[in-house]
Amino acid sequence: MAVTSPMTGGEAIVAGLLANGVDTVFGLPGAQMYPLFDALARSADRIRTVGARHEQACGYMAFGYGRSTGRPGVYSVVPGPGLLNTTAALATGWGCNTPMVCLTGQIPSAFIGRRRGHLHEIADQLGTLRSLVKWAERIERPADAPALVAEAFRQAQSGRPGPVALEMAWDVMAASEAVPEAAAAVLDAPPKSDAMAVSHAANLIRAARCPMIMTGSGAQDAAAAVALLAERIGAPVAAFRGGRGVVDEAGPWGLSSYAAFRLWERCDLVVAIGTRLEMPTMRWANMMEVATRLDGGRKLVRIDIDPEETGRLEADAPLVADSREAVLALLEALAGHRPVDNRAAIEAARAAAAEAIRVVQPEIDYLDVVRDVLPAEGLLVEELCQAGFASYFGYPVHRPRTYVSTGFQGTLGYGFQTALGVKVAHPDKPVVSITGDGGFMFGVQELATARQYGIGLVTVVFNNAAYGNVRRDQETRYGNRLIGADLINPDFPALAKAFGVDGASVGSPEELRPVLAAALSKGTPALIEVRLQRGSEASPWPFIHPVKAY
Template structure:
């Protein structure tokens, strides 16, 4: 059965068929037919606008990262979509499903280099360099199948961002279009019996196994917890895998506590992770380690078969994290694991004592953790408090800690947190950011107010790019360039954008203000004044050096 519709309407019909409830977007000439179709969709799809295209991409990333469902955004082609490529690269690095919908110049002009509005030489090729899959929809009638394919690609195997483009004339033109359908997600490969047996044998022979989780394990919390219990293993993560196991429970530990335990580890089980900590952070960031020699023996569970060549394990299980962990538990039936709870508790206590020197960040994070409920969401940023949160903020639930991952995209945090809050309107969401990164997207305060997005932003103002300044002081003879900042009056800025604004000078002052802001559930900005250069560096606990 077909229905006559425009290309824009055909795309939106595909979104509805795939369960999309929110699109982040910024309309423009080539995208008018799609945004008109979103208007006609009514309350079936909520459209959230933005003041800069980069925010559309970051909000979609936050939505996808915190839900596991594809985040969708739409912007104009050329400079518009180019403004979102940092968000796409972040989604790619964090294995997060994001669907980018953009336009194209008129069909007859593609490849002609005549200088049509928003033309770039090879938009599809540019997009393919930062996403998992990208394609052009050539006809409105092709849109339902192409949209379904985009959602299949975004969610099958290793999740990631995808992009679809449609030419201006095709999006505005109309023809008979078949009914849209939902994507059929690829079935996950079953764990290979011989690899499960090899991994189980290594675990049975181990004295002290350790589990590390990544983004690919976020949906497998129950299975990972059962595996940790079955083998008596601590569970650690650096960024993407945090919260898979409660970091305040018997088995969950911080990345620095894991560092302290690592010399005792004889079997390392990586689940949905690149194992960045032991192979780069704790080794040598300038030297590729792709065939590590034991100890420890490395077991990897990963949906992406290519990972087994990037870092060659001693047992490689190509499978979904939940399936692989469950298969290991079954294979270990009857295994009597050592009781390592006391060893884990000692490492956790020792790590807490040592990292307590990272002030004032640790005390501020302790307040935020105490005020936020266990399932409240925190979005970090590349600032001193954000870096400290890698090891200094216990994460209790899956998908409740949103990070930029290895991309390190400065300025992502506040904009991403808006998308997280849109996805979780009934949960408190806190964005921690620095004055430098925050100003990358400060205009989105208007978006928060316009759409009633009750995000609480805690802005640490040290009037500097703190890391840059410290590095220039310590490594380049105190020759400062581009590190010190001149900032606006952030309280006046909050008032100008018509949102709640506060200023505090200590963790004790932050507590009641944060409690009130969360309770109000309105857009709010809390400036934390930090004297320039006063923060203790968190980096000795992120790149720790082992003393021998």
């Protein structure tokens, strides 16, 4: 292996980033990270560094970058409290199987483990990281950096994707020595489907009268193959959050989650592709009981790249493989198959669901406007707000990776900050963040980041002066004893303008349409407040937990 001229630890890390095709780092510099950020500054023609006003935004922006592209989102912050400020983003990336690379520092190497109270010391930073991410390691010397950076990118992208982390001590990052030439990570070859398992799965599909395909995040790169499988076996395709857009939900086979629920009693077989099956095993069942297999005697063909998943939910035909490869193998095994024609039932479920969800107002009318204004390739980032919850079933998704969700982590406040990273990753595509007033204020300071870096994100803030979901639950389940639910907010348009960002306020879907269209066409950062009366929004939960009464 070729050896380069002497490099600092920071320079060696950046060399590894460049070898792995990194074009953006989200970061907030500090004392322990100066050598790394200096190396980034000297590589500014090849790597863009996007700063932030809070470390949490660095993590969330990296999450948005990774979630919407499938490529690792990279961020860097100081150790200790700086790193801890990003752990919600790391947990969200872990929950959403999103490739992320966290680069952080450490106290001087001689102090590690001594608990002397050095600047930013925490008891066991590496152990803390390992409890949150897929893989974490310490770089002990500059010469080790290229190999460990490559390993980090291999871990983040091989098998089940996920966040990883590297730390380097303060003194090591500044030290210099001869460093091996950096090289790109060599990803693990994904497992291939077992021929006998494929044959068994194909036989189960042939015997099914009303099959259904359910997709998760692991199916996002298998969209074309999944669409062919849906047509081949005559099955509707549905997803709860992460797998949305794999098949066009406005096409002949794609369905909203609620429309799929209306077909659930008829369904006798599920083909699950890259999904934990949260929708049928929890959302359509009992969230407090662990399901070990599908109910109602339904058969399950399950495709997942992670062999551990086969032990979490019993499948009749488990296929441990890459989603695209396994679906193509099934298509080959099903050559000549003539499915039962369920198209009339699918269309009936679609129409009935579309009519039923109209009661979720005003959320559905606002989502209709967003969907009409955004082109098919435009990206929507939801948030834990009433419109965000309604988007699970009331916002049709047309393309893969164009609907960004927090997944099962339910990370309140992630949305606006994540959407900034989505927009950085897709500068030529329109990106809309929908958020509530409560969640938006978790990261309101990042309006400054949008302005400083020209991030043309359009943020729609639904202002109901409350944590709306909390307030409804306290009203209906706890005798209207309200605590911590009502909010006093700033003048959002004026606040946006104070940051140098376009601000507007609307009071109806009709008012939103031209304002949103104009903001997207301008291509600069914008905030649009939607004024709502506190407590006026209809509950979306009957369509998310449709077997429960709320």
